[in-house]
Amino acid sequence: MQRILFVCTGNTCRSPMAEAILKNKHINGIEVKSAGIYAANGSEASTHAKKVLDDNQISNNHRSSLLTSAEVEWADLILTMTTSHKFAIHQQFPHAVVKVFTLKEYVGEPFNHDVVDPYGGSLGMYEATYRELYELIDKAIEKLKS
Template sequence: MQRILFVCTGNTCRSPMAEAILKGKKIDGFEVKSAGIYAATGSEASAHAKKVLDDHRIDHQHSSHLLDRASVQWADLILTMTGSHKNAILHQYPETARKVFTLKEFTGEQYDVDVVDPYGGSLAIYQETYQELDHLISKAIEKIQSSQ
């Protein structure tokens, strides 16, 4: 079982979308959760994130979680949305160095390592973020499955 933790800032946009996308693929052998570096515990996903997931017929139920030691220890792989998220985790939990990557870094992206934060943006921006996450998660799954 591969346990993947997606991390963003507030755990209301990118990381819950990534969690829902991976869960929606219904692939055996994966457990997935999400958390935020600065999340308030118990918040729902943003309205636009929920709308985009609904538009793609992806079931989702989300309550935000602050990244904590238990989550970090639970995960086999921690995929962050930005380089600053990765650095924050490495600073607070240096023992995670072997298992924390930006999502783009993990999938082999060479240039911009950040998934743009759609927070406060239009539905179209959330749709673009969804498309990017879906593509990156498919690449991540391929990489994980080819290494098993």
């Protein structure tokens, strides 16, 4: 069983979308969760994030959670949305450094390892973030399979 944890800031936009996208692919042997570096426990995903997932027929029933040592220990692979998230995890959980990558870094993107935060932006910004995450997750799945 491969356990993947997506991490962003508040766990209401990017990481819940990434979690829902990967869960929706129904891949045997993969468990997925998400958390946020500065998340408040129990918040729903943002309105636009839920709309974009619904529009793409991806079921979601998200409640935000703060990144804790329990999630870090649970995960085999931690994929962050930005370099700053990655470094925050390195500082807080130095023993986990070998399993923490930005999502873009993990799939081999050579430059700009950050997925843009659509928080507070238009529905169009969320749609663009969704498309980017979908493509990156497809690449991550290929890497996991190899």
